[in-house]
Amino acid sequence: MDVSQYLNVFMDECQEHLQSLNQSLLVLEQEPDNMEILNAIFRAAHTLKGASATMGFNKMSNVTHAMEDVLSLLRQNELEVSAELINVLFAALDLLEVLAQGITEGREEDVETTGVIQSLQKFVAKELKSEPGPKTEPGQKSERRQSLELRYLPLEIEQIKSAVADGSNLNHLHVHLQEDCLLKGARAFMILRELETHGDIVRTIPTAKELEDEQFEDDFIIGLLSKKPLEFLTRFLEKMLDVQKVEGEVNDPEALLVERRGDGAQAVASDVDQQKTSHTKATSNVSPTVRVDIRKLDELMNLVGEIVITRSRLEQLSWEQEDQNMVETVEQLSRLTMDLRDQVLKTRMVPVDHVFSRFPRLVRDLAKETRKEIQLEISGAETELDRTVIDEIADPLVHIIRNSVDHGIETPEVRTAAGKTLPGTVELKAYQAGNSVVIEIFDDGAGIDTRKIKAKAIERGIVTSEDIDNMDDDDIMNLIFLPGLSTSEKVTDISGRGVGMDVVKTQITNLGGIVEMSSVEGEGSKFTIRLPLTLAIIQTLIVQLGNDVFAIPSTLIDQTISVDKQDIKRLRGREVTVYRGEVLPLVRLQEFLEVKEAKNADLDELDVVVISNGERRVGFIVDTLVRQQDVVIKSLGTYLGNIPGIAGATILGKGKIALILDLRSVA
Numbered sequence: 001m002d003v004s005q006y007l008n009v010f011m012d013e014c015q016e017h018l019q020s021l022n023q024s025l026l027v028l029e030q031e032p033d034n035m036e037i038l039n040a041i042f043r044a045a046h047t048l049k050g051a052s053a054t055m056g057f058n059k060m061s062n063v064t065h066a067m068e069d070v071l072s073l074l075r076q077n078e079l080e081v082s083a084e085l086i087n088v089l090f091a092a093l094d095l096l097e098v099l100a101q102g103i104t105e106g107r108e109e110d111v112e113t114t115g116v117i118q119s120l121q122k123f124v125a126k127e128l129k130s131e132p133g134p135k136t137e138p139g140q141k142s143e144r145r146q147s148l149e150l151r152y153l154p155l156e157i158e159q160i161k162s163a164v165a166d167g168s169n170l171n172h173l174h175v176h177l178q179e180d181c182l183l184k185g186a187r188a189f190m191i192l193r194e195l196e197t198h199g200d201i202v203r204t205i206p207t208a209k210e211l212e213d214e215q216f217e218d219d220f221i222i223g224l225l226s227k228k229p230l231e232f233l234t235r236f237l238e239k240m241l242d243v244q245k246v247e248g249e250v251n252d253p254e255a256l257l258v259e260r261r262g263d264g265a266q267a268v269a270s271d272v273d274q275q276k277t278s279h280t281k282a283t284s285n286v287s288p289t290v291r292v293d294i295r296k297l298d299e300l301m302n303l304v305g306e307i308v309i310t311r312s313r314l315e316q317l318s319w320e321q322e323d324q325n326m327v328e329t330v331e332q333l334s335r336l337t338m339d340l341r342d343q344v345l346k347t348r349m350v351p352v353d354h355v356f357s358r359f360p361r362l363v364r365d366l367a368k369e370t371r372k373e374i375q376l377e378i379s380g381a382e383t384e385l386d387r388t389v390i391d392e393i394a395d396p397l398v399h400i401i402r403n404s405v406d407h408g409i410e411t412p413e414v415r416t417a418a419g420k421t422l423p424g425t426v427e428l429k430a431y432q433a434g435n436s437v438v439i440e441i442f443d444d445g446a447g448i449d450t451r452k453i454k455a456k457a458i459e460r461g462i463v464t465s466e467d468i469d470n471m472d473d474d475d476i477m478n479l480i481f482l483p484g485l486s487t488s489e490k491v492t493d494i495s496g497r498g499v500g501m502d503v504v505k506t507q508i509t510n511l512g513g514i515v516e517m518s519s520v521e522g523e524g525s526k527f528t529i530r531l532p533l534t535l536a537i538i539q540t541l542i543v544q545l546g547n548d549v550f551a552i553p554s555t556l557i558d559q560t561i562s563v564d565k566q567d568i569k570r571l572r573g574r575e576v577t578v579y580r581g582e583v584l585p586l587v588r589l590q591e592f593l594e595v596k597e598a599k600n601a602d603l604d605e606l607d608v609v610v611i612s613n614g615e616r617r618v619g620f621i622v623d624t625l626v627r628q629q630d631v632v633i634k635s636l637g638t639y640l641g642n643i644p645g646i647a648g649a650t651i652l653g654k655g656k657i658a659l660i661l662d663l664r665s666v667a
Contacts, residue, residue, distance in 0.1 A: 007103075008293060010055050014100050017048045021093055022361045025086065029364075032081035042071040046214070048096075050182040059113050060099045065180075066120040067092050079123060088119045090361070152223070156202055163225040168199065171230055173237065174247040176219045181242040185214035191240060192222070198233065199226025218244075294387055297348050304337075304344050305537060305632030309651045311337050312629065316652075341630070345386070345534050352430045352439070353381035355394045359401055363426060366405040373412050373423035374405060380430035385437050386534040392511055393439075393531065396504045400441050400527050401426065403501075408445030408525055418522070420444070435533055436555055442526040448519040450476050457482075474616070477517050481505040512538075512553070512647065514613060514664065530555075538633060540660065542626040542652070543609065545590050546597030551631055551650055551660045552620075558612035560625055565604045579610065579619065589620045592645065592663075599623045613664045620663060633660060 024041045028034060049064035067089065073079035095116045102108040152160065160170050173195075181187055188211040192201060202223040206216045226233060230248045237246045311334055318330045356378050367374040385393070409415075409424035416422070427442040450473060457463045457479050468476070483502040508515045512532045519525035532538065532555055540551035541560070567577050568586065575586040586608065590596070608619040631650035636643070647662035 006055065010051060011100065011104060013051060014048065014103075017044045018093060018096055018100065019357050020044045021048075021096075023357060025089055025093065026360050026364060028081060029086045035075070038071070038074055042068065042075060043214070045071060050184075053182045057099070057103055057108055059108055059111060060096060060103070063092055063095055063099065063113055063117060066117045066124075069124045070120050073124065085123060088116070088123070090365075092116050092120060152203060160202060160225065163200070168225045168227050169230070170202075170251045171199075171222075171224045171226055171233055172249050172251055173222045173224060173233060174219060175222065175237060176244045176246070178242050178244045179218060181218070184216070184218070185212050187242045188212070188216075188220060191237065191243070194240065195222065195224055195233075195237070198228050198236070199224045201225075292347070297344075297387070300344055301348065301537075304341050307337055308341065308537060308630060308632055312652055338630075341537055345537070348387050348534065349384035350387050350390055351381060352383050352385055352390065352437070354390050355397060356381045356428060356430070358394070359397075359428060362398065362401060363405060366402065370405065371411065372405070372409055374409050375423045375425050377425060377427045378429075379427075383430040383432055383437055384533075385531065389511055389531055389534070392507065393529075396507045396515075396529070397428075397439070397441070399501075399504050401428070404441060404443040404445065404525070408443035408447075410446055414446075432533075433530075434555070435539065437531050437533060439529040439531070440526060441529075442524060444524040447521040447523055447525055448477070448480070449521050453477070453479050474518075477519060480517055481515070509662075509664070512555075512662075537630055538660075540629055540631050540650075541609065542629050542658065543589075543607075543622040544624040544626055545593065545595045545622060546599060548595060549626060549652065549656065549658045550589075550593075551629070551658045552609060552611075552663065553647070553660065554628065556611050556613075556663060558610040558617055561608050561610060561619070563606045563608050563619070563621075565606060568606075577608075577619065579617070582617075584610070584617060584619050586619045586621060589622050592620075593661075611663045618663070631658075631660065 021041060021044050024037050024044070027037045028041065031037065045064050045067045049061055049068055052058075052060035052064065070079065070085070070089070074081065079085070095111070095113060099108055099111050099113070102111045164170065175188075175191060177184060177187060192204070192208065192211070195201060202225060204211060204223070205221045210216060211220060224233070230250055234246045234248045237243055311330070314330045314333065318327045359378070360376055363374055363376040366372075404426050409426065410418070410420070412422055415424060425442075425444045427440070429440045429442075431438055453476055454468050458465060458468065462479065462482055463471075481501050481504070505515050508529055508531070514530045516528045517525065518528075532553075539554040541554060541557060543550050543552060561579065563577050563586075568575050569577065571583065575588075576583050577586060578584065603623075606621050607623070607625050608621055609625070610617055610619050629652070631652070633648045634650055635648055636646065645662055647660045649657055649659050652658050
């Protein structure tokens with residue numbers, strides 16, 4: 001079997017199952033008697049076992065098979081949930097994630113699985129020593145067989161009587177699949193399909209849909225109308241792959257009718273009603289979906305971007321031609337283009353839960369490692385972000401949460417002595433604000449001592465004593481994001497892995513985002529991350545400097561204002577003005593970009609774009625505010641991709657190229 005064409009689908013499903021297993025195991029650890037969760041864990045492990053075996057990934061299949069054996073004992077109440085067992089199951093999940101990575105990199109066979117499998121098998125071995133259960137006497141139906149007894153509706157019995165009169169027999173076939181059968185649902189479907197060549201299937205227990213969805217154990221019963229002898233049918237089924245044995249009997253339809261009158265008929269009707277209700281609920285809650293390679297969505301977004309550029313050119317032409325019909329047509333095209341853009345953007349959006357779901361397990365493990373009592377609270381996990389942003393934001397969030405656990409939350413002894421409650425809390429929150437998504441990480445730990453930041457910054461030569469004296473608390477706190485600065489007394493394996501907060505800020509800035517930090521000593525710290533909804537198409541303000549035009553992302557703009565030349569003063573060597581009752585530093589954009597032909601020096605009334613970088617604001621003086629425009633971000637390539645203040649480029653009407661400015665480094 002050539003698995004390469006299915007590998008991406010398998011890996012997507014594998015990650016979903018691993019995520020589900022992690023979340024469910026965390027619940028099981030807190031609620032060991034929750035059978036619903038236990039069944040969900042078993043189904044996920046079973047599905048992963050079957051899929052990996054089908055794909056030929058034997059090591060992953062072996063690990064999940066060992067997990068399934070343990071989970072089966074838990075479901076049968078032959079094994080109790082214990083801290084030791086939960087730890088072993090989590091170790092198995094960690095190994096599965098390593099195997100998944102190995103499969104992606106083509107080195108699954110290099111991953112050692114023996115130790116974890118043996119740890120799982122130890123739990124099974126303890127139970128195998130117990131006495132076997134009572135045997136079923138010959139001729140006596142087992143409790144399991146009785147629980148699967150077929151019951152028919154009156155209309156079905158009429159169908160049966162008609163077929164029997166025509167020479168058919170009503171055969172009840174009890175099919176037992178082998179315990180190690182992979183993809184039970186597919187096997188049951190094949191059995192039903194093959195049997196239909198020898199007769200008519202009246203009813204199955206469980207239902208055909210439940211069989212297809214693997215909502216059964218290892219056996220099921222089929223009611224088959226056939227003119228073939230019972231012996232032929234049982235031999236036919238027993239020759240099929242994964243069938244362990246088949247028990248069969250021929251039934252009298254008259255006896256069935258008598259047996260099922262009265263209460264029995266009500267029971268059948270009740271069963272049918274339940275199945276209808278169940279089926280209705282299932283179909284009403286499920287929306288049809290299709291998996292799409294992210295590269296195809298990227299290409300689709302690129303094409304939409306080209307349409308946006310072409311639309312901009314048409315708008316420019318319609319303005320120049322002054323043709324009313326053309327203007328109206330272009331306006332309609334613009335609306336359709338925006339609708340198309342919005343729909344394509346929606347297809348790229350995924351909930352931040354895609355990342356957030358990793359953190360309960362992370363915090364649980366870190367809490368055990370540091371011997372702290374920590375509770376993680378998550379809200380807004382349904383908030384959506386562009387898939388590209390989601391993939392890149394995971395590492396910065398992991399580092400911040402590790403810092404919160406390692407350096408923020410205190411040990412139980414310290415918290416108790418300080419009069420704080422247990423457990424300590426780490427809050428992770430996401431919400432949409434305009435065209436941005438805000439992620440907040442708060443811990444109610446020790447906070448950060450600004451005196452330590454000052455001392456470390458001076459000690460490392462990052463700033464001078466004079467610089468420190470001119471800084472407010474926000475400026476001092478932002479020193480945390482500079483390379484080589486940490487207030488921690490020691491580097492640990494948990495948060496001190498050679499990655500500082502400067503790397504976190506760089507990663508978030510590369511995503512077009514902003515990160516801020518605030519802290520109160522003794523009360524806790526909060527990180528606030530603001531990210532654009534998408535990195536592909538953004539709304540910008542087009543400004544002019546001399547003969548050149550530039551695009552400033554609207555997400556960075558606080559406001560645009562006009563400032564009288566007379567209202568500009570100098571403070572500590574730089575131009576400032578008063579804005580909303582506060583001193584607003586000013587930067588002449590031509591000086592920052594070294595544009596020589598700017599005209600604003602000769603103007604009495606100056607256009608100023610106020611850029612917000614968290615709590616800090618800076619006003620940039622430009623020649624002219626041109627218009628707002630949606631633009632497609634184009635990369636400047638390897639050689640020009642890291643120019644300070646330049647985020648990329650875009651193509652405007654008439655094919656004119658404009659640089660997209662990232663002015664946060666100045667703000």
